[in-house]
Amino acid sequence: MPLSYAKLLAAACGLASTASALHPLVVEGKDFVNSVTKDRFQIIGVDYQPGGSAAFKKTADPLSDKDTCLRDAAVLQRLGVNAIRVYNLAPSADHDACASIFNAAGIYMFLDVNSPLTNGALDQTAPWTTYNHFYMQQVFGVIEAFKNYPNTAAFFSANEVISESSTENAGIYIRAVQRDMHQYIEKHANRSIPVGYSAADVRPLLVDTAYYLSCNLENSTESRSDFFGLNSYSWCGDATYTSSGYNVLTQDFKDISMPVFFSETGCNNVKPRVFSEIEAIYGPDMSSSLSGALVYEYSQEANDYGLVVINSNGSVSLRVDYDNLQKQYNKLDLKAITQSNSSQTSMNAPTCNPDEITSNITKSFDIPKQVDGIDKLIANGYTTDVHVGQLVDVTSTTPSQQVYDTNGNIISGIKLNVLSDDATNTPSNTTTSGSTSSSGTTTSGSSAAATSSGAASSLTAGSMTGIGGLLAFALMAL
Numbered sequence: 001m002p003l004s005y006a007k008l009l010a011a012a013c014g015l016a017s018t019a020s021a022l023h024p025l026v027v028e029g030k031d032f033v034n035s036v037t038k039d040r041f042q043i044i045g046v047d048y049q050p051g052g053s054a055a056f057k058k059t060a061d062p063l064s065d066k067d068t069c070l071r072d073a074a075v076l077q078r079l080g081v082n083a084i085r086v087y088n089l090a091p092s093a094d095h096d097a098c099a100s101i102f103n104a105a106g107i108y109m110f111l112d113v114n115s116p117l118t119n120g121a122l123d124q125t126a127p128w129t130t131y132n133h134f135y136m137q138q139v140f141g142v143i144e145a146f147k148n149y150p151n152t153a154a155f156f157s158a159n160e161v162i163s164e165s166s167t168e169n170a171g172i173y174i175r176a177v178q179r180d181m182h183q184y185i186e187k188h189a190n191r192s193i194p195v196g197y198s199a200a201d202v203r204p205l206l207v208d209t210a211y212y213l214s215c216n217l218e219n220s221t222e223s224r225s226d227f228f229g230l231n232s233y234s235w236c237g238d239a240t241y242t243s244s245g246y247n248v249l250t251q252d253f254k255d256i257s258m259p260v261f262f263s264e265t266g267c268n269n270v271k272p273r274v275f276s277e278i279e280a281i282y283g284p285d286m287s288s289s290l291s292g293a294l295v296y297e298y299s300q301e302a303n304d305y306g307l308v309v310i311n312s313n314g315s316v317s318l319r320v321d322y323d324n325l326q327k328q329y330n331k332l333d334l335k336a337i338t339q340s341n342s343s344q345t346s347m348n349a350p351t352c353n354p355d356e357i358t359s360n361i362t363k364s365f366d367i368p369k370q371v372d373g374i375d376k377l378i379a380n381g382y383t384t385d386v387h388v389g390q391l392v393d394v395t396s397t398t399p400s401q402q403v404y405d406t407n408g409n410i411i412s413g414i415k416l417n418v419l420s421d422d423a424t425n426t427p428s429n430t431t432t433s434g435s436t437s438s439s440g441t442t443t444s445g446s447s448a449a450a451t452s453s454g455a456a457s458s459l460t461a462g463s464m465t466g467i468g469g470l471l472a473f474a475l476m477a478l
Ligand SMILES: *[C@@H]1O[C@H](CO)[C@@H](O)[C@H](O)[C@H]1NC(C)=O
Pocket: 148, 149, 190, 191
């Protein structure tokens, strides 16, 4: 593979490259596609929010500290991911070093435009109170901050706004925000950047929501989603394609005319997690319906979903979950995953028809008018207190922090591999044990700790809403 040659070359020269730039992704029909090679892009990704949303500050976020990004990019690159999702971003922070590090690592960024601060998101019970120019300053600020990075893959317009507890017409506001984002990008970015929604796994509303956001509205074409993320935790432990309900999701999303992927996944009812769902997600049953998945989440936080522990001295300790996920990634058939498929890329969006909607999400396609001030923000651009990003040189490739394997041994040689121009990161087929000799005696326990309760857990998990929703709820309660 040319990839490994490039890696070897970069490693041999020991050079930090500045020329390296990922090819932007575009949406064609039902697939993400590499805009230059035309290969299909499926997300092999991890949700990245060290410190959780509580750690978010107006001036600092997970992509504003060069040293932690270098450490985490090296650890994530080794895991084999090609994408991260980052939830809460501060437009005023300088993201150049971090975005450049992830770019050099061949890792794309899926970015939420919301923040947990006041005026930072649509209120699901009264979205009309939050659709205003204060909120849109946050949204456009994030676009300005990230529009110039080639590895900015996409923006999430909203996360889990539609659920049992939302007001019926929440959908029209999501479409309004997407219209405004598309207009902003069209006017102020030099390429198109996909915009879409991340949904809670409320099964009775799911198919209608995906249809509602994907259909074409003649009088508001810009309000359509370019993709659909689903936060879903229905595969627990050793569940199967059918016991997890993944077979139903495959059917549900087969004909949805935009890329669909898990924007959060990785049930932790059974610990440690074995990630047997990875084989199904990227395998022949699901891969035409789904464009991959983001596993929740990189760092261990109070809710116990971490692949690694970030220690207080800045070192990182891998958890067994990391080893298990890496082993699953190493088994993937990358040729199949990147194969383009003209039936998929030529799929067209249907024209919106209220009769198609049978659940109690809104049937209205009367998208709210652009309220006062938003039109001016779009016309003039919004850069007040915004650091408009640009790639910079990656000057160092060796993290200063230690990384420990699951046995507590230091992994030597952890570094960022600067990939060549067109190279997306791929599973490296290494194991985490690094230079230590523990690989033969692997304690990762990929199967030992799994119990047979997986299928049972998954029955109740079907109606569970995502962690993001729980977090949002917790924050609102503060
Ligand atoms: C868009 O802007 C970026 C960053 O300024 C630049 O690197 C890139 O070449 C531009 N692309 C086009 C198509 O003009």
